[in-house]
Amino acid sequence: NAGVTQTPKFQVLKTGQSMTLQCAQDMNHEYMSWYRQDPGMGLRLIHYSVGAGITDQGEVPNGYNVSRSTTEDFPLRLLSAAPSQTSVYFCASSYSGIGNEQFFGPGTRLTVL
Amino acid sequence: AQRVTQPEKLLSVFKGAPVELKCNYSYSGSPELFWYVQYSRQRLQLLLRHISRESIKGFTADLNKGETSFHLKKPFAQEEDSAMYYCALNRKLIWGLGTSLAVNP
Numbered sequence: 001n002a003g004v005t006q007t008p009k010f011q012v013l014k015t016g017q018s019m020t021l022q023c024a025q026d027m028n029h030e031y032m033s034w035y036r037q038d039p040g041m042g043l044r045l046i047h048y049s050v051g052a053g054i055t056d057q058g059e060v061p062n063g064y065n066v067s068r069s070t071t072e073d074f075p076l077r078l079l080s081a082a083p084s085q086t087s088v089y090f091c092a093s094s095y096s097g098i099g100n101e102q103f104f105g106p107g108t109r110l111t112v113l
Numbered sequence: 114a115q116r117v118t119q120p121e122k123l124l125s126v127f128k129g130a131p132v133e134l135k136c137n138y139s140y141s142g143s144p145e146l147f148w149y150v151q152y153s154r155q156r157l158q159l160l161l162r163h164i165s166r167e168s169i170k171g172f173t174a175d176l177n178k179g180e181t182s183f184h185l186k187k188p189f190a191q192e193e194d195s196a197m198y199y200c201a202l203n204r205k206l207i208w209g210l211g212t213s214l215a216v217n218p
Contacts, residue, residue, distance in 0.1 A: 031204070033205075033206075040210070042209060043199070043206070043208040045205050045207075048205065059205075099145050099162050099164035099165070101159040102159070102206065103158075104156045104157040104158070107156075
């Protein structure tokens with residue numbers, strides 16, 4: 001099993017550009033989520049999904065869109081990149097239910113100039 | 114509001130010394146609590162969850178609802194325990210800011 005994979009590993013964007021961060025998992029997990037990690041702020045939840053076709057907002061959803069057309073994939077779209085979106089982005093997945101372990105991807109380091 | 118507080122940004126101990134990483138939470142319901150660890154150049158991974166009441170790599174953590182705490186403890190620290198430790202609350206993983214543990218030889 002590859003686990004949770006994220007692409008790209010690094011990305012540099014100019015302000016106003018759009019892009020999609022890819023996330024995939026091969027563990028048949030129902031629950032998937034996106035976090036951003038910023039110095040001094042810890043990890044913050046952007047969006048999450050409890051299953052294919054179902055998504056919801058987390059703590060910091062503005063400027064990001066998600067969709068979940070399949071169980072395996074959960075892409076994160078930046079609509080119009082801003083310098084404030086410079087961060088490290090992590091995707092995670094888990095089975096549903098109380099206390100289940102979340103498995104994390106390796107992260108995508110995004111810089112917006 | 115849900116909140117997790119890890120009061121120490123950095124904790125430095127010598128090998129063989131006991132270590133305690135503090136975590137306090139704020140949540141009105143029944144909490145799910147986790148400790149995640151990130152070793153250098155590795156992914157975030159689960160270390161412990163309160164529901165399992167297990168010991169992993171010598172670490173234990175007990176949920177104290179009265180003190181709203183979930184402190185992580187190990188009686189004898191090892192150099193390979195050096196890492197970033199995060200306490201997290203509930204499925205949506207409200208995160209603490211993390212504690213960097215350095216175990217010195």
